[in-house]
Amino acid sequence: MAENGLIADLVLRGGRVHVLDAEDTRATAVAVTDGRIVAVGADTDMTPLIGVGTEVVELDGRALLPGINDAHLHASWLGALWPQTVFGGPQLPADGPLSTTREQRREALLRAAEVMSSLGITSYTEPGIGTGEDDGPTGCFGSEVLEIYRELADEGALRQRVTLLLLFGLLDGAASTTDVLDGIAAADTATADPRSLRIAGLKVFADGIPPMRSAYIHGTYVDGSHGELLLDGADDRERERRLHEIVLAAQRAGLQIAVHATGDRAIDVFVQAVGAAQDEHPADLRHYLVHADLLRDETIPALVRQGMGATLQAGIAAFTAEWAGSAFADDDGPAMWPLEHLVRAGAPFTLSSDAPVMAPDWRAELAAADRLLGAASDPVARLHELLRRITAVPAWQDHAEDWKGTVEVGKVADLVVLSEDPDEVGAQGLPGILIERTYLGGAVVYDAATAPVAN
Ligand SMILES: [Zn+2]
Structure with missing residues (x-):
């Protein structure tokens, strides 16, 4: 349905359009x-x-x-490292900062x-930029x-x-x-156009990671420690x-x-x-867990009840599972990455790359998530469940579900054209699909035919 007499700027037709709405x-x-x-x-x-001025694209x-929408991606770091990544590529550069000048930092973001x-x-979330890192090592x-x-x-x-924390x-x-509370009190989140750049709130690191035995856990590691x-x-x-x-201060400030919490206790x-x-100051702020490696099944209902989200990285899980397992005594390791339980509980979790830890490639991420989910459900339904985790659900996480995240009338024309239909190849076939064209607000920002970039 469209308004009478309306002539479109752009029509894409003859394709397989996945709206990725709830239906x-x-x-x-x-x-x-x-x-x-x-x-x-x-x-x-x-x-x-279709009128004289309409561009018609035959799909x-x-x-x-x-x-x-990659809900957790460090663009400034990615651009400085690329094409290397932390868990891929030949070798990390020697110690020392990756970016030292304003020009280098700008170049990194553009790259x-x-x-x-x-x-x-x-769309992506840049998770953690600010004064705490003014003298940071990278x-x-x-x-x-x-x-x-x-x-x-x-x-x-x-x-x-960009959503920035x-x-x-x-x-x-x-x-x-004290620094965090002062930062919350002084936070300037105003931007000229929140649909382009939005400062949503803050990122806090609660603990480390299980493989390093620095995740804060209820039990103990193989050496008897429990992280902190x-x-x-x-x-x-x-x-x-x-x-x-800190959480209460953020809640009161509307941030x-x-x-970052990987241990079950954190x-x-x-x-x-x-x-x-929430009890003290009810507000729909959609606070969320980052990583959530050792999230316990019994914690998931509270997560859902409190309107919280989570962003998980199946690619990192696959890469580090064995390493993480070695932190725990045999037969004593906690369950990790409960994707299946989160899906069943209806938890609004997103999947993200954490690039440049992994490459920012959602095709590999979804294939890894599909392997974690196992083959219990119908493959196409499972694939669409996963696709929503990188489109509609992160839009919810961004408080932007009214205007982005699905292919629906009234939403911004942020679109991606793929060489093949994901339904035909399934989640495991996604890495073989090519990204042909990317539209941001109806404008082409990438076209494989004219500006090939290895992906
Ligand atoms: Zn990260």
């Missing part, structure tokens, strides 16, 4: 005007919208998806944006990067919609509670109280808080802290 609607054609989707349906539905059976466009990514996460983001947004030079401690390191929270405090109880204080402390903060 899992399929269509063959989409019309776009002024950067927004104005019609979705059959090819014939588009005929009245010839290619697939069309909403633009990909990452180009890589992402070539992979169909039209040079990639300090407050100058936020200035550059603002500058690129003002220039209209961003090629993805502020950081008041070290990335993957310790934070002083990365906040200051004399003992576990005091550090747990600090995390509660979304994403907490996860439980955060989930309890959100419950307490």
Whole structure:
């Protein structure tokens, strides 16, 4: 359905359009005007919208998806490292900062944006930029990067919609509670166009990772230790109280808080802290877990009840499972990466790359997630479940489900054209599909035919 007399700027037809709404609607054609989707349906539905000025793209059976939203991707770091990644590529550079000048940091963001466009990514969350990293070891996460983001947004030079989380401690390191509370109090989240650059809240590192025995856990590692929270405090109880204080302060300030928590105990402390903060000051802020490696089944109902999200990385799970297992005594290791339980509980979790830890390639991520889920359900239903984790669900995480994340009328025309229909090849076949074209707000930001970038 479209307004009478409306002529579209762009019509894409003859394709397999995966709307990825809750009803899992399929269509063959989409019309776009002024950067927004104005019609979705059959090819014939588009005929009245085609005028002399309309660009008509014949998809010839290619697939069309909403633009990909990577809910956890360090673009500033990715651009400085690419084509290397932490767990891939030949070798990490020697110690020392990756970026030292403003020009290098700007270049890194632009390079990452180009890589992402070539992979169909039209939105991402930059998880942790701020004063806590002004003297950080990589040079990639300090407050100058936020200035550059603002500058690129003002220039209209961003090629993805960016959700940014502020950081008041070290990335993957310790934070002083005072610094975090001061940072929350002083946070300036205003931006000129929140649909281009939005500062959603903050990132906090609660603990480390299971393979390093630095995840904060209920049980013990093979050496008898149990990890600890990365906040200051004399003992576990005091550090747990600090995390509660930080979550409550974020809640009162209306800031979304994403907490790196991999150990089951770190996860439980955060989930309890959100419950307490919600009781004191109810607000729909969609706080979420990052990584959640050792999330216990019994914690999932509270996560769902409290309107929380989580972002998981199946690719990292596959890469580190054995290593993580070695941290625990035989037969004593906790269950890891409960994707199946999260799906069954209806938890709004997203899948993300954590690039440059892994390459920012959603095709590999979904194939890895599919292997974690096992083959219990119908393969196409499972595939669509996974596709929603990188489109519609992260849009919810961004409080943006009204205007992005699916191919529906009224939403921004962030779209990706694929060489083949994912339904035909299944999740395991996704890595063989090519990204042919990426649209951001109806404008082509990547076209494999004219600007081939290895993906
Ligand atoms: Zn990360």
